Amino acid sequence: MKDTTCCNNRCIFCFVDQLPEDLRPSLYIKDDDYLLSYMYGNFVTLTNISRNDIEKIIKYRLEPLYVSVHTLDPDLRSIIFRNKDHLKGLINLRRLDEAKIGTNIQIVLVSGLNDGKNLIYTLEGLVKDFKNIISIGIVPVGITRYNKQQTLKPFSISIVNNTIEIVDKFNKDHYGPDGKKVVFLSDEFYIMAGIDLPIYESYGDFDQIENGIGKTIDFLHGIQSSIKGLDADSNSFPEQGRKSLMVSSEYGTVALEKAIEIIINNLSINSPLKMTIDSMEILTICNDFLGGNVKVTGLLAGCDIINSLKKTNTSKYDNIFIPDCIFNNDGFSIDNLSRDNIMDTCNNINLVDEGSKSFINCITGIEK
Ligand code: SF4
Numbered sequence: 530m531k532d533t534t535c536c537n538n539r540c541i542f543c544f545v546d547q548l549p550e551d552l553r554p555s556l557y558i559k560d561d562d563y564l565l566s567y568m569y570g571n572f573v574t575l576t577n578i579s580r581n582d583i584e585k586i587i588k589y590r591l592e593p594l595y596v597s598v599h600t601l602d603p604d605l606r607s608i609i610f611r612n613k614d615h616l617k618g619l620i621n622l623r624r625l626d627e628a629k630i631g632t633n634i635q636i637v638l639v640s641g642l643n644d645g646k647n648l649i650y651t652l653e654g655l656v657k658d659f660k661n662i663i664s665i666g667i668v669p670v671g672i673t674r675y676n677k678q679q680t681l682k683p684f685s686i687s688i689v690n691n692t693i694e695i696v697d698k699f700n701k702d703h704y705g706p707d708g709k710k711v712v713f714l715s716d717e718f719y720i721m722a723g724i725d726l727p728i729y730e731s732y733g734d735f736d737q738i739e740n741g742i743g744k745t746i747d748f749l750h751g752i753q754s755s756i757k758g759l760d761a762d763s764n765s766f767p768e769q770g771r772k773s774l775m776v777s778s779e780y781g782t783v784a785l786e787k788a789i790e791i792i793i794n795n796l797s798i799n800s801p802l803k804m805t806i807d808s809m810e811i812l813t814i815c816n817d818f819l820g821g822n823v824k825v826t827g828l829l830a831g832c833d834i835i836n837s838l839k840k841t842n843t844s845k846y847d848n849i850f851i852p853d854c855i856f857n858n859d860g861f862s863i864d865n866l867s868r869d870n871i872m873d874t875c876n877n878i879n880l881v882d883e884g885s886k887s888f889i890n891c892i893t894g895i896e897k
Pocket residue numbers: 536537538539540542543544545558559560561574
């Protein structure tokens with residue numbers, strides 16, 4: 530197997546550059562590898578790919594690929610990528626598009642840089658000049674407390690609302706009110722704006738769910754589907770009446786609260802399950818380890834979870850549920866704590882995956 534290809538960019542918002550020192554070496558790898566893009570959905574910039582590899586992608590139909598574009602404006606690309614070869618990314622994207630290779634495009638949006646009019650310009654250009662784009666996903670720039678770039682600023686609510694308006698209008702203008710959308714905003718935009726997420730059906734094939742686009746509504750949709758029939762069986766649930774604590778991030782809490790609301794709204798008035806839901810609490814963990822605007826569950830640090838649990842009267846809970854997605858494949862959190870390190874904090878810790886079935890299982894104690 531060939532070595533991983535690394536990027537030749539120095540992106541202004543590179544998350545790797547915003548990490549604290551002394552984490553495990555794999556976290557500092559800046560991969561930009563079309564095979565990882567094809568196999569795992571990693572985003573590539575195509576600024577560092579050989580002509581040979583482009584032809585290989587075409588010959589073997591390695592699609593879809595996931596490509597970071599950020600902007601079509603050459604001057605702005607130069608500011609963002611900080612790489613004199615930044616235009617190669619667009620030239621290569623065009624070559625792939627002409628060969629009908631499907632791509633999912635990412636735009637990392639930076640407030641005051643590639644948003645507003647520039648975002649419209651980029652969306653118009655992508656839709657007009659590239660015919661094999663499957664989806665365009667827009668995610669807000671992640672800023673940690675280790676960021677040294679003054680250009681990176683958190684999103685104000687007015688810019689968030691403006692971005693939502695731009696994308697809504699763009700989709701309506703290009704695809705009609707009920708047409709298949711191509712441009713999607715990550716869930717964070719709707720959570721920041723404090724408004725409802727778009728409906729499940731509007732996400733089509735959820736092409737960028739791993740990029741946080743449609744993940745929340747997919748979870749809630751799963752809850753809605755699983756809840757049917759729970760009421761009738763609820764007397765026999767092993768977890769009935771037991772007190773649970775669910776550990777989550779700031780954004781994860783929003784999803785959990787909505788899930789609980791859906792369950793309560795779908796239960797009959799005297800449902801025994803109500804008692805179980807009522808005795809469930811959420812422990813929201815702020816990401817002090819990375820700080821900034823990092824509020825997603827997958828980047829929660831083990832130390833923040835342990836510190837919060839130590840300040841909590843954990844003995845009053847029968848179950849403490851911790852999301853398993855904070856660990857990598859080797860079982861370590863971003864700050865290098867092992868599963869055992871966290872499990873040893875207190876009794877009754879259970880690791881759960883983020884899916885709706887797991888959530889229902891936490892409540893009921895039975896597999897659905
Ligand atoms: S391409 Fe990715 S890894 Fe490379 S500098 Fe840009 S953000 Fe960082």
